[in-house]
Amino acid sequence: MIKAGTWVEIERVLLRPDQRAAGLPTDTAATPYLLRLSGFLKADAELGSEVVVTSLIGHEHCGVLRLENPSYAHSFGNTVPELLQIGREV
Amino acid sequence: MRDLSYAAVMARKNAIMKASMGMDYDTFALSPVAFDYERMMRETGYSLEDVARIQADTKVGNTPLFELTRLTEAVRRTAAPGKGATILVKDEAANASGSFKARRASISAYEARKKGYKGLAAATSGNYGAAVASQAAMRGLKCIILQEVFDSKGIGQPEIVEKSRACEAYGAEVQRLSVGPELFYQLLMTLEETGFFNASLYTPFGIKGVETLGVEIAQQVRARYRKDPDAVVITHAGGGNLTGTARGLLAADCKARIVACSVDLGGLHMASDSDFNRKSFTTGHTGFGVPFATWPDRVDVPRNAARSLRYMDEYQLVTQGEVFYVTELLTKLEGLERGPAGNTSLTAAVTLARQMDRDQIVVVQETEYTGAGKHHNRQLSFARENGIEVRVGDPAGNVPGKTIVLPEHLDQVRGRVQDMDKLRRSYLKNAAKAHPVAAWTEADLAFLASDLKVDAAWVQQASAEL
Numbered sequence: 308m309i310k311a312g313t314w315v316e317i318e319r320v321l322l323r324p325d326q327r328a329a330g331l332p333t334d335t336a337a338t339p340y341l342l343r344l345s346g347f348l349k350a351d352a353e354l355g356s357e358v359v360v361t362s363l364i365g366h367e368h369c370g371v372l373r374l375e376n377p378s379y380a381h382s383f384g385n386t387v388p389e390l391l392q393i394g395r396e397v
Numbered sequence: 398m399r400d401l402s403y404a405a406v407m408a409r410k411n412a413i414m415k416a417s418m419g420m421d422y423d424t425f426a427l428s429p430v431a432f433d434y435e436r437m438m439r440e441t442g443y444s445l446e447d448v449a450r451i452q453a454d455t456k457v458g459n460t461p462l463f464e465l466t467r468l469t470e471a472v473r474r475t476a477a478p479g480k481g482a483t484i485l486v487k488d489e490a491a492n493a494s495g496s497f498k499a500r501r502a503s504i505s506a507y508e509a510r511k512k513g514y515k516g517l518a519a520a521t522s523g524n525y526g527a528a529v530a531s532q533a534a535m536r537g538l539k540c541i542i543l544q545e546v547f548d549s550k551g552i553g554q555p556e557i558v559e560k561s562r563a564c565e566a567y568g569a570e571v572q573r574l575s576v577g578p579e580l581f582y583q584l585l586m587t588l589e590e591t592g593f594f595n596a597s598l599y600t601p602f603g604i605k606g607v608e609t610l611g612v613e614i615a616q617q618v619r620a621r622y623r624k625d626p627d628a629v630v631i632t633h634a635g636g637g638n639l640t641g642t643a644r645g646l647l648a649a650d651c652k653a654r655i656v657a658c659s660v661d662l663g664g665l666h667m668a669s670d671s672d673f674n675r676k677s678f679t680t681g682h683t684g685f686g687v688p689f690a691t692w693p694d695r696v697d698v699p700r701n702a703a704r705s706l707r708y709m710d711e712y713q714l715v716t717q718g719e720v721f722y723v724t725e726l727l728t729k730l731e732g733l734e735r736g737p738a739g740n741t742s743l744t745a746a747v748t749l750a751r752q753m754d755r756d757q758i759v760v761v762q763e764t765e766y767t768g769a770g771k772h773h774n775r776q777l778s779f780a781r782e783n784g785i786e787v788r789v790g791d792p793a794g795n796v797p798g799k800t801i802v803l804p805e806h807l808d809q810v811r812g813r814v815q816d817m818d819k820l821r822r823s824y825l826k827n828a829a830k831a832h833p834v835a836a837w838t839e840a841d842l843a844f845l846a847s848d849l850k851v852d853a854a855w856v857q858q859a860s861a862e863l
């Protein structure tokens with residue numbers, strides 16, 4: 308169980324494939340249009356349940372509880388050795 | 398109950414826009430294609446001096462202009478005798494939030510505050526989100542940023558993930574969305590629900606904010622070199638960067654050649670879920686640059702204040718591999734680590750400088766910050782993870798979405814030129830869809846000629862051949 312007040316991420320389907328804009332490429336048209344958003348959990352809940360969160364600006368959003376303490380893990384990536392060679396040739 | 402279906406929300410577009418900007422675009426309309434562009438820009442009510450003063454209050458503008466001495470020397474070694482212009486760069490990364498987009502957000506934030514809006518909303522996956530969030534923070538306004546972040550496998554483009562982080566760092570609510578143009582639908586719903594100000598990238602406030610960049614370039618080059626720059630190279634996507642900068646240069650009476658530059662992503666579809674993470678650039682590429690130049694009014698406001706063909710003299714294309722190579726050279730030769738969008742125009746500047754005379758000056762009009770997610774090492778390693786071949790060789794081997802080739806030598810950074818007349822004709826085709834050629838009046842011809850930087854006779858001739 309995740310406690311009320313915890314920073315979490317929710318997901319919500321905004322448009323099912325049949326509700327999406329016309330004229331999309333077929334790969335995109337076959338997928339639902341999704342929203343993910345982080346906020347503070349309003350009441351104790353289990354992962355995968357329908358919940359309400361309060362965003363950083365105090366607005367409430369509903370959706371399925373997806374992650375506890377969502378974090379940013381983007382990085383500088385694995386070294387690309389080809390880049391290390393650049394600069395000596397000029 | 399409001400009808401929240403896609404069609405119903407889109408049908409309420411005009412009413413939502415009016416309420417969210419306190420501005421009625423209908424008053425500028427002259428016909429289905431023509432409108433009074435200059436009056437629209439004037440009636441923002443902000444002079445260049447007002448803009449500069451407002452920007453100074455929120456840590457925007459007066460960025461340094463640097464001479465790239467070692468890169469210039471390196472280019473001269475690949476140039477014919479007497480060739481090799483001096484390359485200057487405007488370090489726009491020094492603005493609050495790390496890019497020129499702070500200029501673009503600053504006046505919207507000021508205007509929203511003045512008109513009593515409680516917050517700002519913007520749909521943008523780029524630096525603009527961070528800029529709006531940062532300006533909103535300084536003005537004590539709430540902020541919502543909507544971004545296209547992840548594909549159907551849930552994988553986010555690292556550069557956009559970094560943008561989500563930056564927006565949240567500045568206190569904004571970030572709505573992270575999957576791939577698709579319905580971003581606009583979600584923006585309309587958000588504006589309707591919250592009553593926030595629409596800080597669209599394409600309002601006259603946004604473009605007015607960029608004009609100071611052009612003015613500063615003219616002033617700084619004149620102060621240091623006692624003459625005007627010969628060419629200013631501008632990374633081009635939605636066209637606001639080019640439009641605002643060129644208008645500022647003109648306001649300062651500077652006649653430098655206006656050169657657009659985009660990364661060539663020909664062949665990749667911008668709304669395709671499976672192409673989404675096969676791009677190593679999230680902006681400054683032809684996937685935005687060409688459609689926006691050839692029909693500016695495809696945006697989230699009724700008339701786009703960013704109209705790049707009005708000001709563009711030339712359009713250079715570069716490959717992903719060339720930009721990554723030049724990014725690395727900027728770091729190694731000039732001691733500056735900067736992000737992809739500014740380095741796109743820097744790459745074109747290398748080609749231009751090589752063709753220009755030694756006593757001429759070419760200005761790279763911006764830099765942007767770099768870091769985790771945005772860094773070229775991350776973009777290249779991400780490309781590899783997505784099955785894209787990365788190798789060293791002749792940049793002619795670059796195939797967007799398949800192969801990235803890093804040049805072996807600066808001499809191979811050559812770019813290529815995009816045919817301007819082709820772009821203009823494509824614009825006219827789009828104009829003809831909005832309003833049939835047979836119905837075009839003198840006023841339409843005059844508007845189209847100004848919008849394409851040609852004369853009315855050219856428009857007449859080209860439209861007869863459509």
Ligand SMILES: Cc1ncc(COP(=O)(O)O)c(C=O)c1O
Binds near residue numbers: 523525632738764
């Ligand atoms: C740093 C930077 N430079 C250039 C551009 C291109 O500007 P525009 O979309 O106005 O053409 C963008 C955004 O798209 C950007 O974030």
